[in-house]
Amino acid sequence: MHGSPGVSIIHPRVVDDADELGKRFVAASPFPHLVIDSFLAPGLAERLLAEFPSFEHGNFVGDDGRPGGKSTSDKVRELGPAYRELDDAIQSPDFLQVLSRLTGIDGLLYDRWYLGGGTHENRDGMSLDPHVDFNFHPSERWHRRLNLIVYLNPVWQPEWGGCFELFRDPHATPRADVSITPAFNRCALFETSERSWHGFDTIRLPPDQAHLTRRSIALYFYTRDRPADEIADRHTTYYVKRQLPERFVEGRELDACDIAEMRALIAQRDEHIRMLYAENTALRKAQDVGLAGHVLYLAKRAYVRFRR
Known part of the structure; x- marks a missing residue:
């Protein structure tokens, strides 16, 4: 071979x-x-x-x-x-x-x-x-x-x-x-x-x-x-966004590198949340356009009005 x-x-x-x-x-x-x-x-x-x-x-x-x-x-x-x-x-x-x-x-x-x-x-x-x-x-x-x-x-x-x-x-x-x-x-x-x-x-x-x-x-x-x-x-x-490093424990004094890493991890999570919201908004907008969007609107409207 x-x-x-x-x-x-x-x-x-x-x-x-x-x-x-x-x-x-x-x-x-x-x-x-x-x-x-x-x-x-x-x-x-x-x-x-x-x-x-x-x-x-x-x-x-x-x-x-x-x-x-x-x-x-x-x-x-x-x-x-x-x-x-x-x-x-x-x-x-x-x-x-x-x-x-x-x-x-x-x-x-x-x-x-x-x-x-x-x-x-x-x-x-x-x-x-x-x-x-x-x-x-x-x-x-x-x-x-x-x-x-x-x-x-x-x-x-x-x-x-x-x-x-x-x-x-x-x-x-x-x-x-x-x-x-x-x-x-x-x-x-x-x-x-x-x-x-x-x-x-x-x-x-x-x-x-x-x-x-x-x-x-x-x-x-x-x-x-x-x-x-x-x-x-x-x-x-x-x-999955990364967890805080294991060195972040109670009693530890944070240095400049620790602070920078913590801020970076928080910024990454914030950006991830923004991206998910943007995707959710784009999907909802796509649902609202055209004939399919109108049918979906009527179906949701009927469900809310007659669910009782």
């Missing part, structure tokens, strides 16, 4: 050890996942890094319409020969079979639109709140089952933040159960479900490394079905 085009992008050691790695995946806590170093074949990761798009080339405009600290590119085949090679491989039956051996998930489907995926780049100060991903493909009747993230950071220290985090329950504690440094050619592979809480902590680069960014390639895979006890109503990505 090593020689097939779809598998040749993976390091041969990973293919040889796929069944044993699959046992580790299923048994992992807090939910099924794997961390695999040197995941891609020698040379391919370097070429992907060399062809990684500039920050300005991607979509770096946030939900608020303003430029932000994150840039994404989902037009993967347009990025260069290495990305076309990657795209050809990950849709092949042989590659999908290796993923099934690594995870125990059969019938995996490739997303040719890279919705939410592709290249991701984050600047200093950025973080990603704990969340579970949207559970159905936005345009197909597919269940989202698997995320595969490859990091492309030749120089990175865990104390710089940006570490990929897995949580058992982010409502209960600010501490991640697993923290993964985004080292070069390291792969984080995990099953997406209603309990696959994940994110990354704030990037805090030292002054002499401030030019660096956190770079990765995100690949998402789906199936047409999934176990009945894992199926939930269709939902978008669900975020």
Whole structure:
């Protein structure tokens, strides 16, 4: 199998050890996942890094319409020969079979639109709140089952933040159960479900490394079905704002950094509340327009007037 085009992008050691790695995946806590170093074949990761798009080339405009600290590119085949090679491989039956051996998930489907995926780049100060991903493909009747993230950071220290985090329950504690440094050619592979809480902590680069960014390639895979006890109503990505750090305890004297972090957490919650209210207003406005809006208005009016 090593020689097939779809598998040749993976390091041969990973293919040889796929069944044993699959046992580790299923048994992992807090939910099924794997961390695999040197995941891609020698040379391919370097070429992907060399062809990684500039920050300005991607979509770096946030939900608020303003430029932000994150840039994404989902037009993967347009990025260069290495990305076309990657795209050809990950849709092949042989590659999908290796993923099934690594995870125990059969019938995996490739997303040719890279919705939410592709290249991701984050600047200093950025973080990603704990969340579970949207559970159905936005345009197909597919269940989202698997995320595969490859990091492309030749120089990175865990104390710089940006570490990929897995949580058992982010409502209960600010501490991640697993923290993964985004080292070069390291792969984080995990099953997406209603309990696959994940994110990354704030990037805090030292002054002499401030030019660096956190770079990765995100690949998402789906199936047409999934176990009945894992199926939930269709939902978008669900975020949980981070809890206060554990160092905030009774009797502690707060310093300037503590105050700044507390204000930032409060500001994030305020912004999240504003966004939810804006979405609610937009939905209500949409309900009020056209024939459907008029029918809904009459139905609600009749319900209020005659409910007794």
